[in-house]
Amino acid sequence: xxxxxxxxxxxxxxxxxxxxxxxxxxxxxxxxxxxxxxxxxxxxxxxxxxxxxxxxxxxxxxxxxxxxxxxxxxxxxxxxxxxxxxxxxxxxxxxxxxxxxxxxxxxxxxxxxxxxxxxxxxxxxxxxxxxxxxxxxxxxxxxxxxxxxxxxxxxxxxxxxxxxxxxxxxxxxxxxxxxxxxxxxxxxxxxxxxxxxxxxxxxxxxxxxxxxxxxxxxxxxxxxxxxxxxxx
Numbered sequence: 154x155x156x157x158x159x160x161x162x163x164x165x166x167x168x169x170x171x172x173x174x175x176x177x178x179x180x181x182x183x184x185x186x187x188x189x190x191x192x193x194x195x196x197x198x199x200x201x202x203x204x205x206x207x208x209x210x211x212x213x214x215x216x217x218x219x220x221x222x223x224x225x226x227x228x229x230x231x232x233x234x235x236x237x238x239x240x241x242x243x244x245x246x247x248x249x250x251x252x253x254x255x256x257x258x259x260x261x262x263x264x265x266x267x268x269x270x271x272x273x274x275x276x277x278x279x280x281x282x283x284x285x286x287x288x289x290x291x292x293x294x295x296x297x298x299x300x301x302x303x304x305x306x307x308x309x310x311x312x313x314x315x316x317x318x319x320x321x322x323x324x325x326x327x328x329x330x331x332x333x334x335x336x337x338x339x340x341x342x343x344x345x346x347x348x349x350x351x352x353x354x355x356x357x358x359x360x361x362x363x364x365x366x367x368x369x370x371x372x373x374x375x376x377x378x379x380x381x382x383x384x385x
Contacts, residue, residue, distance in 0.1 A: 155185025
């Protein structure tokens with residue numbers, strides 16, 4: 154929640170963070186911090202540098218493609234890139250936040266749940282880091298949260314609702330190019346606030362473990378390297 158509050162403040166003063174990811178969403182005791190402010194940029198900046206920034210696992214699909222991908226869904230034919238060059242906007246930060254939530258669910262098991270299902274592992278490999286088309290399809294199509302541990306599925310359902318709102322926000326903002334994102338962003342931020350609050354409230358009794366952490370607890374002499382990818 155604290156990460157989203159920090160991001161919401163940044164957006165309220167017309168700045169974008171641009172590198173939202175698991176490595177800069179920090180938590181110390183009860184305090185949450187958003188690191189790497191040196192990559193932040195004011196939306197009115199004349200800087201034309203729009204190179205891909207951030208970690209691929211959490212990068213917004215349009216940032217990865219360097220193109221507006223939802224204009225056609227909005228009925229807006231995409232013209233020459235020179236007519237409307239791609240620019241990072243706050244919706245891309247919000248999508249990165251969604252990827253963190255999705256990664257958290259698919260990369261972890263709960264204390265009681267044992268090992269993940271083969272379907273959870275398959276889905277993880279499809280999404281992270283994922284091919285460009287597969288990642289875009291993850292925003293366009295329903296997230297299969299039923300493959301997650303039973304205790305995660307309430308949070309998974311809310312993350313799926315967040316995905317729907319991301320898609321809606323992109324589509325609404327790209328009815329015109331360059332995107333008009335102000336109102337879609339407000340609605341999306343409200344959705345994130347409500348659903349993230351619910352996820353935190355519903356998860357107070359759940360302890361999550363990465364697969365490697367759980368394996369180290371069960372077999373203390375096992376390899377301590379964390380390769381990020383879940384294994385059977």
